[in-house]
Amino acid sequence: MTLLRDEGLTVEELAVWRMLQRAQVRITRHLEGELLLAHDLPLASYDVLSRLAEAPERRLRMNDLAGRVLLSRSGLTRLIDRLQRDGLVNREACESDARGLFAVLTDAGAARLAEATPTYLRGVRAHFLDSLGPDEIGQVRQLVTRLAGATDAP
Amino acid sequence: MTLLRDEGLTVEELAVWRMLQRAQVRITRHLEGELLLAHDLPLASYDVLSRLAEAPERRLRMNDLAGRVLLSRSGLTRLIDRLQRDGLVNREACESDARGLFAVLTDAGAARLAEATPTYLRGVRAHFLDSLGPDEIGQVRQLVTRLAGATDAP
DNA sequence: TCTGTTTAGGTGTGCGTGCAACAAACTAAG
DNA sequence: CTTAGTTTGTTGCACGCACACCTAAACAGA
Structure with missing residues (x-):
């Protein structure tokens, strides 16, 4: 006021x-x-699975993954713990850097992702995209790009 | 893909x-x-305090408040617990409905709010509004209104 | 008045998250 | 080679949240 x-x-x-x-x-x-x-499947888990699916060799270093997903490193550690427990993701050592760990998508993880993706995409369309006019996507893209600051997948 | x-x-x-x-x-x-x-002061607490400050008599029913803040009823209960412990808010019974409780802003709460508000507003400007072009606010308003679905303060 | 239904708010519990501190491995300077 | 500093990932901890359930009060119809 x-x-x-x-x-x-x-x-x-x-x-x-x-x-x-x-x-x-x-x-x-x-x-x-x-x-x-x-x-x-929680949203955060879906996000991790889809990022891994997009990555070459279906694998990403923990740190890289934490950067793409909206999660702290510790948060990601726990989330990967859960996904590994459920058999959707595995941890594999990194040859070139003994500190490094890859999170790698399993076949089961890929299957689960494929299963959930239609639901996810339908939801994004229904709850978000359908509220946009046909030409608004471009404007919104510019806007959110400015707001997001950093790029999406560097 | x-x-x-x-x-x-x-x-x-x-x-x-x-x-x-x-x-x-x-x-x-x-x-x-x-x-x-x-x-x-956490963001959620700031939100509660500012909603109360805007309300007539500086008071709102728990249920109404939960509707305005982005919180479940149980989440609000705990948050009000904390704010009450810190002396920023009080609970008062409702005359007309013995089940009802008002959350009411104390003087200390109002002072704390006044103290934090410049920081909050500066932040909203710096991190959000400054990324908008001068004429974009109107467009964005229409857009987010559609996205938000329900009204802000019914 | 009584009984079933709805509404307001609080509680028990489990989950997911971030922060700070940590160990191990890499890197650079001497 | 050694030592100091940095990066990578994990862990202890506490916090905040939502869900399901509970009690008390209000309301409805007979």
Whole structure:
């Protein structure tokens, strides 16, 4: 209210920010709910599996993976623990660097990913893309690129 | 990759969705980090305090508050517990409905909010609004309104 | 008035996350 | 070769959250 103007934010600007938060949470919850219900797969796990599937040799160093997924290194360690326990991912040592570990997608992991992907993509379309006008994607791309700062997969 | 086209999503559409997630996490972490560092106040707590400050009589029913903040009812219960412990919020019974409880902002809570608000607003401007072109706010407003689905404060 | 249903809020529990501290392996300077 | 500094991944810990369940109060219809 009064606090707002003192810092030069309009009411609209604050409302937009709040709605952005709300939108993000809303979309994410829907998506995760569907993924959990249909495939017992959390969103973060799906993200890891899909990143690995895209990577050459289906493998990525823990550190690289943590950079792509939105997770701290320790968070990723635990998540890979779970995925390994479920047989979707394996850890393999790195030849050139004895400290390094690869997370590598198993066949079971690839199968699980393939199974869940239609649900995921349908969700992204239904909860996100369908709200965009046909020509808006380009604008939104430029916008989120600016907001995201760093690139997606360096 | 191959999985993508089968469901009719372009590579660009998926990239936009991923960047949106990345952007949201990035902004939120920056904002929360600054708020925590400067005022030892988590983002969720700031949100609650500001919602209460905006409400008539500085008070809101737990349920209403949970609707505005992006939190489950149980999550809000615990958060209010903490805020009450720190003296920023009090619980007061509701006259007309014996089940109801108001969360009401204390003077200390209002002071803490006033102290943290410049940091918060600066952060929103720096990490979000500054990435928008001067005329983009209106477009973004329409977009996020569609994405958020429900209204902000019904 | 009584009984079944709905709503408000809180509690028990388990999960996922980040931070700080750690050990091991690499790297660079002397 | 040695030593100091950096990077990689893991672990101890505490925190915050949601889900399922619970109690008390309100409401509905007979």
